[in-house]
Amino acid sequence: MNKKLYTINVYSENVAGVLNQVTTIFTRRQLNIETLSVSASSIQGIHKYTITVYTDAATIEKVTKQIEKRIDVMQAHYYTDDQIIFQEVALYKVPAVSLLGSNKVEKLVRKHNARILEVNQTYAVIELTGHPDDTQALYDELMPMGLWQFVRSGRIAITKSPVERLSNFLALIESRKGKNGAE
């Protein structure tokens, strides 16, 4: 099987329990979720999930359909990396001494286009947004200087396609509502 990283976008109603329903669909097929990020979308009442997973084309198609089948899920689509623009955010905490002693950390921050979010007498917190390779590269360089904490978010992604599938879907749904009588 030809496995690669797929990104799934899921749009759901903002009701309790949907995340659970979505994740068990992966568990059942023994698929490990690589990253997961969930939040409200710009559309009132609709939440958006970005999920990444290593699998093959046939499986991702089936999984996506099964996600979409859940009642409270509006739509689910899957993409390969070339179809989307995506980012992750990483936060790094380094001891204050590593900043004060030399300008090494500052140079790294500039080199990687990172930002310093906070500095105090004990530590500094650095933020970097990018692809996993980018955040990993900074991690590798900070590590020898003493890295107290590190965290990376799940991926968020936006498509390159000019078509906004969810908007089209919502328009269609609204037109149906007219046909069938309102909820």
Add this chain to the structure above:
Amino acid sequence: MDKQLVTGSEALIRSLLKEGVDTIFGYPGGAIMPVYDCLYDHKHELNHVLVRHEQGAAHAAQGYARVSGKVGVCIVTSGPGATNTITGIGDAMLDSTPMVVIAGQVGAALLGTDAFQEIDLVSLTQPITKWSYQIRHADDIPWAVARAFYIARSGRPGPVVLDFAKNAQLAKVEYEPQTINFIRSYQPYLDIDEEAVCAAAQLINFAKKPLALVGQGVELGDAQKELLEFLEKADIPAGKTLLGLSALPTAHPLNKGMLGMHGNLGPNVKTNECDVLIAIGMRFDDRVTGDLHTYAKQAKVIHFDIDPAEINKNVKTTVAVVGNCKETLAAVTAHLKENKHTEWIESFKESEETEYNSVIQGELNPVEGPITMGEVVNRISVATNHEAVLVTDVGQNQMMAARYFQFTKNRSIVTSGGLGTMGFGLPASIGASFGAPDRTICLFCGDGGIQMNIQELGTIMESGATVKIILLNNSYLGMVRQWQELFFHERYSSTPMKNPDYMKIASAYGIKSRAVHLREELGEAIQEMLNAEGSFLLEVGVIEKGMVYPMTPAGATVTNMLLGY
């Protein structure tokens, strides 16, 4: 209109009545007592059937739904009452049976505290329901019930759970009836894709050897008439899945029998010879396909299904016609040429003869030796003029009944196909008797399966349900024994079974009964059963080591059917 202040329980009952519910299967308990108290006031319009175990309630609701086409309903208490329904919920999910389970739940203030009889039912049932929802506020009730019924019966039907917190049952609410026929995140079925319809028709029009595979989707979509027009216009032979057996009358010339592991030789062999395979409301279960790598590789595949997630799930399709098959079949038929496939249809004869000579003849017309399961099934089918509803349990009895019972009417088979639940038959047959009160209900079960929910004889006693129970007693867990004989060197590990005196059991429950061991008595005993008023238990001592043939071993190619010793 004036809004009325009622309790949450009363709001529930009114909502159920509004959905057209007339029969409920259930069992009371602490967390659902307010609802039961209300049921007392509604006895005249809502028939509550008290079962003896909540698993029985769920299977009875399934049986009711399958024969009536309506939503089956059960009401149970929280905790153990609710968990006892889970097998039935899973069964309904796999067999696409519309069902609403209403379970009591502890008061909302106690949720999450491991309170007495608290169980997280929504989480437990989410993966095996179409929708599972907790009602915590009485205001929610009309909406939740309307939504539950809409989801259960629309699109691809399935089970829904309403977990009903006790405080919401007691609270007062202004009851206002609600109707739901739209949910923005849920499309019961998609609009017809004209391109797919034309592509399908094109493939069929040029097919030399088309074969249709008919599943339960046809009956769920009420599309039997559309199916007949489709098959007859293009002259397409059809195999049927276990759940699709009554979607096409057995005697129809285009019916070529049952698909799958214990199905008929013809449709199985021809699956790997046809040029266009047309699946209609069936989902290519592994019990039908056997080894997917060798399944219908030569054929172009057209798949009619209401559920987009079924397309390409197991078998890659050439053309997918997604939608309600009542509409899609009609749409495709409109584009079909009148056709004749005489030679192709004739070619089934060879398999039919082979199967008849090596399996059927001996099974249905043995001249000596013990009674066989097949002959019992066949004689009862004949004695009921092939008009009865067949309910089965699981095992050899199920496969024999499916193979040899004949169907003339729609919605005439109730069996646990997807989950294969032993213990399903007895409660499901009770439910079926309420769902189709004017029809004869014949339950075939094994000595293992009947004991798995034998307490439901008490439900028959109390409710007066009329079920003709045919217990095919082989003193073994027969189907497992068959596999042990074939694949485990006849090591009969825990399959011989000592049986109780079923006549005494029946009589303890006030159910008429008779046991038969001799072929000469069989006909008369069947007549006695059918003539008896009310339920009857007919125990037939059948051949102990009978085998269900033909058989495609699990995972083998469908054409490699074993025909016997």
